[in-house]
Amino acid sequence: MTAAGKRSLPISTIQVSLPPGQKAPDAEEVCIALVGNPNAGKTTLFNALTGLRAKTANFPGTTIERRVGHTRLADQRVRLLDLPGLYSLASITPEERLAREVLLGQRSHQPQPQGVILLLDATTLERNLYLASQVLELGLPTVAALNMVDLAERSAIEIDLEKLEAELGCPVVPVVARTGRGLDILRQHLERMIDPAGSSLARASTEPFCDCSGCPYKARYDWAEEVGARCINGRTTAHGVKTDRIDAILTHRWVGVAAFLSVMFAVFALIFWVAQYPMQWIESGFGHMGSVVGRWVPPGDLRSLLVDGVIGGVGGVLVFLPQICILFFFLALLEDTGYLARAAFVMDRLMRRVGLPGRAFVPILSAHACAVPAIMSSRVIEDRRDRLVTILVLPLFSCSARIPVYAMITALLFPSRPVLAGMVFTGAYASGIVAALVMALVFKRSILPGESRPLVLELPSYKLPNLRTALLTSLDRARIFIKRAGTIILAVSILLWLLASFPRSEPPAAALALQAEAQELSAAGQLDGAEDLVREAKQLTAQGRLAQSFAGRAGRAIEPVLRPLGFDWQIGIGILSSFAAREVIVSTLAVVYGVGESATNEDPSPLYDSLRDAVRTDGTPVFTTATSVSLLIFYVLAMQCLSTQAVTRRETNSWKWPTFQLVYMTVLAYSVTFLVYQLLRAWSLG
Amino acid sequence: MPTDHLEVAASGQAAGSADLEDRVSLDVIEIGHCARVTEVDASEADIEQLMAMGVCVGRRIMLMQTGDPMILKVLGTRIGVSARLARNVKVQPCLGDMFGEG
Numbered sequence: 001m002t003a004a005g006k007r008s009l010p011i012s013t014i015q016v017s018l019p020p021g022q023k024a025p026d027a028e029e030v031c032i033a034l035v036g037n038p039n040a041g042k043t044t045l046f047n048a049l050t051g052l053r054a055k056t057a058n059f060p061g062t063t064i065e066r067r068v069g070h071t072r073l074a075d076q077r078v079r080l081l082d083l084p085g086l087y088s089l090a091s092i093t094p095e096e097r098l099a100r101e102v103l104l105g106q107r108s109h110q111p112q113p114q115g116v117i118l119l120l121d122a123t124t125l126e127r128n129l130y131l132a133s134q135v136l137e138l139g140l141p142t143v144a145a146l147n148m149v150d151l152a153e154r155s156a157i158e159i160d161l162e163k164l165e166a167e168l169g170c171p172v173v174p175v176v177a178r179t180g181r182g183l184d185i186l187r188q189h190l191e192r193m194i195d196p197a198g199s200s201l202a203r204a205s206t207e208p209f210c211d212c213s214g215c216p217y218k219a220r221y222d223w224a225e226e227v228g229a230r231c232i233n234g235r236t237t238a239h240g241v242k243t244d245r246i247d248a249i250l251t252h253r254w255v256g257v258a259a260f261l262s263v264m265f266a267v268f269a270l271i272f273w274v275a276q277y278p279m280q281w282i283e284s285g286f287g288h289m290g291s292v293v294g295r296w297v298p299p300g301d302l303r304s305l306l307v308d309g310v311i312g313g314v315g316g317v318l319v320f321l322p323q324i325c326i327l328f329f330f331l332a333l334l335e336d337t338g339y340l341a342r343a344a345f346v347m348d349r350l351m352r353r354v355g356l357p358g359r360a361f362v363p364i365l366s367a368h369a370c371a372v373p374a375i376m377s378s379r380v381i382e383d384r385r386d387r388l389v390t391i392l393v394l395p396l397f398s399c400s401a402r403i404p405v406y407a408m409i410t411a412l413l414f415p416s417r418p419v420l421a422g423m424v425f426t427g428a429y430a431s432g433i434v435a436a437l438v439m440a441l442v443f444k445r446s447i448l449p450g451e452s453r454p455l456v457l458e459l460p461s462y463k464l465p466n467l468r469t470a471l472l473t474s475l476d477r478a479r480i481f482i483k484r485a486g487t488i489i490l491a492v493s494i495l496l497w498l499l500a501s502f503p504r505s506e507p508p509a510a511a512l513a514l515q516a517e518a519q520e521l522s523a524a525g526q527l528d529g530a531e532d533l534v535r536e537a538k539q540l541t542a543q544g545r546l547a548q549s550f551a552g553r554a555g556r557a558i559e560p561v562l563r564p565l566g567f568d569w570q571i572g573i574g575i576l577s578s579f580a581a582r583e584v585i586v587s588t589l590a591v592v593y594g595v596g597e598s599a600t601n602e603d604p605s606p607l608y609d610s611l612r613d614a615v616r617t618d619g620t621p622v623f624t625t626a627t628s629v630s631l632l633i634f635y636v637l638a639m640q641c642l643s644t645q646a647v648t649r650r651e652t653n654s655w656k657w658p659t660f661q662l663v664y665m666t667v668l669a670y671s672v673t674f675l676v677y678q679l680l681r682a683w684s685l686g
Numbered sequence: 687m688p689t690d691h692l693e694v695a696a697s698g699q700a701a702g703s704a705d706l707e708d709r710v711s712l713d714v715i716e717i718g719h720c721a722r723v724t725e726v727d728a729s730e731a732d733i734e735q736l737m738a739m740g741v742c743v744g745r746r747i748m749l750m751q752t753g754d755p756m757i758l759k760v761l762g763t764r765i766g767v768s769a770r771l772a773r774n775v776k777v778q779p780c781l782g783d784m785f786g787e788g
Contacts, residue, residue, distance in 0.1 A: 088738035127740050127761040217742035237762020244750070247764070251751060345766040348755055352768075358755075454768030455755045456735045461764075 030194045031079040031111060033103060035135050036119030037128050038085030039338075039460040041147045044469050045119060045177035046082045049187075054082075056476050060109050064098055065379065074191040081113060087127075088217075089134040093382055103138050115141040115193045117186075118170070122152035122159060123461070124237055129224035130217075132168065142170040143189045149174040150181070151463075158233040167227045178466055243461045247342070251459075256346040263339070264365060267330045271323055271369065278322035286315030305497055313493020316581050323369045323400055324481055329474035331362065336465035341457055348455045354437045355444030357381055357452040360390040364436075367397035368429075371644040373481055375651055383453040389443050391651060392661055395644050396436035398429045402635055404583035409632045411608040412623045424632070431636045435668070492642045496551070496580045500573075500588075505548035511540035542591050551576055565634065565670070566627035566677045568616065578640040585635075593622075626680035634673045639665035712741075712758075712775035715749050721777035722746050733774055739765055741775055 036042045046054065050069025059066045067082035083102060084095040091097040098107070105112025118135050120128040125146075136142060144164075152159065165172045171189045175182035228236050250259050290307045297303040334340045340362070348358025359380050367374035374394045381387040398406075406428050414420040444450070507515075518533035546552050555572035562572050570592040574585035593614045614622040639645070639662045648658040715721050723745050726737060740760040741747060751757040754769035 087735070090734070090738060092734045092738070124762045127763055130738070130740070217737045217740075218744050221740060221742060221745060240762075240764075243764070247750070247757070251757065251766075253753060341766070345755060345757075348766070348768075349753075451770075454732050454771045455766055456732065456739065456768070456771065457755075457766040458739065459757065459764040459766055 029077060029079045030073075030115075031081055031113045032115045032117060032190065032194065033081045033083055033113035034117045034119060035083050035099065035103070035131070036085065036147075037087060037121060037124075037131055039458055040085070040119050040121040040128065041177045042082065042085055042119050043473075044466055045117075045145060045147060045175070046080065047469055047472050048177050048180055048183060050080050052472065052475075054472070054476070056480060059098060059102075059107070064095055073187060073194060076194070078190075078194065080117075086131060088131055095382075103135070103140065113140065115143070115190070117190070118142050118144045120144055120146050120172075122146050122149045122157065122174070123155060125157075125159065125232060126221075126224045126228040126236055129227055130220050133220050133223060136168060136170065141193045142168075143186065143193050144168055144170055144172045145177075145182075145186055146172055146174045147177050150176045150179075151461075155237075156234045157236065160231045160233065164227070164231040167231060240461050243338075246462055247459070250339070250342045251345055253349075256342070257350070260343050260346050263334070263343070267327075267334075267365075268368065270330065271326045275322040275326050279319050282315065282319050282321065286311055286318070289315075301501070304501060305494070309494050309497030310490065313497065313580055314490055316493075316584060318482070320370050320400055321478060321481065324366075324373050325474045325478050327366060327369045328373070328477040329470050331365070332470035332473035333465040333467075336463070336469060338460045338462045341459045344457060345455070345459060348457075352452050352455075354441040355386075355389055355448075355450075355452050356393075356437075356440050357383070357386045357390075358455055358457070360386065363390055363394055364397060367394045367399060370399050370401070370481075371395045371397070371641065372647045373477060375644065375647045376480065378651065385448050385450055386452045388652065388657065389440050389448050389452075391648055392443060392657070392664075393436040393439050395639055395641065395661065395665065396432050396439065396637065398432040398636060399582075399641075401582040401641070402428070404586050405635045406632065408586050408589075408608065408611070409628050409635075412612055412628045413625065413632075415608065415612070428632060428636050431633065435637055439664070439668070492580045496577055496584075499550040499554070500546055500552075500577065501549060503549065505545055507537070507541040508544040511537040511544065514540065543593075546573065546588075546591055564677070565673045566624070566630045566681075567634075568622060570622075571627075571631065575634075575638075575640065578635075579642050581643075582635060582640055626677050629680060630673045630677035633676055634669050637665060637669035637672055639669075710777060710779070712747070712749075712772040712777050715777060715779060717749050717752060720746055720748050720780040722780055723775060724778050725776035727774040727776075729774070733771055736765070736767060736771055736775070739763070741765070741767075746780065747777065 034042060034046055046067065046069060049071050051071075054067055054069035056065055056067050058064065064084060069080045069082070071078050071080055081102070083099045086096055086099055089096055089100045089103075091100055101107045102110055103113065103116065116135060116138075118132055120132060132144070146159065146161070146164075149159075159174075161172050161174065171193075173182055173186045173189055175186055177183075250256050290311045293306050293311065294303060297306060331340065334343070343361060344358040346358075347361045351358055351360060360378070362380055363374040363378040365374075366377050371394050374397075375391050378387050378390045378394070381390055406425055410421040410424045413424060514533050514537040518530040518537065521527075521533065522530035551573050552569075554576055555569040558572045558576075559567075559569040562568070562575070567575070570589065571585075573592055574588040577588045578585045589611060593610055611623055612621075616622055645658040645662060648661055649655055652658070712721075712723075723741060723743050726733060726742055728734070728737070740763070741758065745760055748759040749756065750759050750764060755766045756769060756772060758765050758767055758772075
């Protein structure tokens with residue numbers, strides 16, 4: 001008998017009884033796994049059951065995200081494990097293999113769950129039954145949660161719950177995860193499911209399908225259709241006229257692209273506009289923290305380490321946290337509405353030409369805030385080749401750490417000419433995008449050949465987004481960013497502080513002379529003049545120290561290499577110090593050209609003025625048009641971020657790719673900058 | 687006229703007896719018309735994903751939008767699919783009634 005010929009499936013409810021009080025062997029905690037199709041509302045249900053306590057991490061040894069939360073059932077702490085969204089358990093994708101292994105208890109460090117919540121979308125029940133048949137076959141205690149019953153009712157889909165329970169052999173609870181409807185009853189069923197003393201433990205089971213002849217999917221879908229026919233009255237699926245109408249616009253070949261660009265422009269404008277306030281608070285918070293520490297710790301190396309190294313360094317990176325939170329908040333909202341899938345659909349057509357999958361646009365958008373979360377979010381791309389190409393080109397998109405650098409160079413090039421300044425900014429962003437697309441194409445033709453994976457993407461019905469889900473997602477991302485980036489950034493900040501502070505050198509003679517002069521003035525009662533001189537002396541001292549430090553020596557050492565790009569050793573120090581965070585070059589240049597750091601915080605214009613006035617020892621200005629432009633291009637293209645490198649290492653699980661990323665971006669930045677600088681010099685702009 | 691592909695199908699019977707000449711590749715059927723999948727060439731690695739979402743033998747699908755990628759509707763779900771994959775799916779237009787067995 002072939003599988004296709006099977007008319008109905010015998011479903012048995014096995015009575016399993018455990019001795020009272022017996023617990024699961026290796027864990028005090030009961031674990032329940034949540035399984036369901038993508039877009040069935042799994043995250044919403046998970047959040048509704050666990051709340052804020054959920055933690056996101058990776059399944060050990062994989063880059064697949066594991067969300068674990070806790071909830072109380074019958075006065076018992078229960079672990080809820082959110083498995084990745086799946087269409088099947090057929091072990092085709094890594095996610096499916098992992099989910100199968102977890103449910104069968106075959107993964108180490110991951111005890112087999114004691115029960116399963118099988119999430120079914122009432123509006124597309126037949127398709128959901130496909131996965132259901134595979135999950136039920138595993139024989140774990142199961143409760144089915146039939147989600148979005150409100151939408152089903154509105155679409156005149158009538159599901160006979162009793163019949164469905166009989167067909168599936170497990171309790172079926174109608175819920176609306178979004179509003180919380182039916183969750184109490186779901187909890188009651190879950191309590192019964194995990195109660196070891198319970199008289200009966202419904203163990204759902206279907207007879208295994210014979211997937212051996214012909215199309216292996218056919219048998220299960222035939223079954224799903226039959227069950228659907230027996231349990232559903234009226235329509236079987238939502239018609240979705242509204243969705244069809246919206247899709248006619250949003251997935252249109254050209255209108256869709258225009259709509260995508262407008263949506264993204266709006267999101268970005270909002271990100272930069274909304275984030276500026278919390279960014280100011282964070283900056284002033286860290287500034288305040290620095291001054292408090294400065295008051296309590298005696299002057300010296302420790303104070304300098306704490307204030308300049310730790311607080312300054314970590315604060316300089318955490319300042320991007322608001323942008324990251326807001327970006328992920330909007331992405332979560334867009335995903336929840338169903339638009340994000342359309343954006344991937346529209347972009348696939350264009351991005352496939354350079355060997356990037358449509359899904360890569362989520363990490364690409366994130367990369368405009370910061371490459372670290374962008375590389376983390378490249379996990380939405382399943383294929384290894386596609387993901388590698390995406391990760392390799394992501395740091396070319398202009399992240400927000402480059403904004404202060406662009407702002408500085410724009411001010412050097414076009415002071416008080418906003419239109420031209422805006423064009424410089426746009427040009428910098430566009431160069432990054434073009435460079436990334438070109439490099440993706442180069443990789444496709446060279447080291448990572450092949451087409452990007454063909455698109456197979458569900459376009460879910462449009463619906464109103466859930467604010468709670470979006471908030472929880474962005475909080476979750478913030479936590480990951482602080483944890484992952486925070487540790488390495490702290491280490492890098494301390495390292496760079498050490499390099500910039502040691503070996504200690506004596507204040508230069510000029511500074512000592514100024515100090516002496518200041519003392520004379522203050523003795524004569526001219527306190528204001530004395531203060532100015534002291535400040536000048538301090539600047540000279542800092543300048544001298546940095547020049548004599550390891551960083552200063554390194555800057556001098558690389559000067560011959562940087563000379564053809566129009567950079568001197570001071571800019572060399574700035575470039576080296578940028579590895580902590582790119583915008584550090586602004587404060588570094590402030591020190592090396594002797595402006596004093598305070599100028600950069602309150603009002604940056606004195607810095608820009610003094611940079612413009614900076615001259616080399618031979619009297620020629622440092623920041624000529626050619627040097628400014630080449631510095632801008634260098635910052636667009638160069639890989640100067642240890643945090644990005646660390647996260648690339650983590651996501652690719654090897655040092656090979658971060659090394660390659662550093663090498664190719666440096667070569668690219670160097671050659672393009674070299675060409676541009678030499679051309680501009682030839683046009684006597686140097 | 688294929689009235690409504692969304693209605694309940696009571697039969698899992700595939701269109702195995704269909705004339706070979708009626709079978710066309712998925713990427714050439716007309717918009718808004720219902721078709722039943724008769725054959726899936728599983729040689730392409732990524733086709734499994736499409737089959738797991740319901741584009742497998744015996745299912746009724748509807749083309750919502752042409753192009754590359756195109757939009758299909760199967761089991762009430764819209765799916766965006768590369769034309770490259772769609773070429774591996776052979777369908778028989780549903781004639782007369784929604785089951786297409788004519």
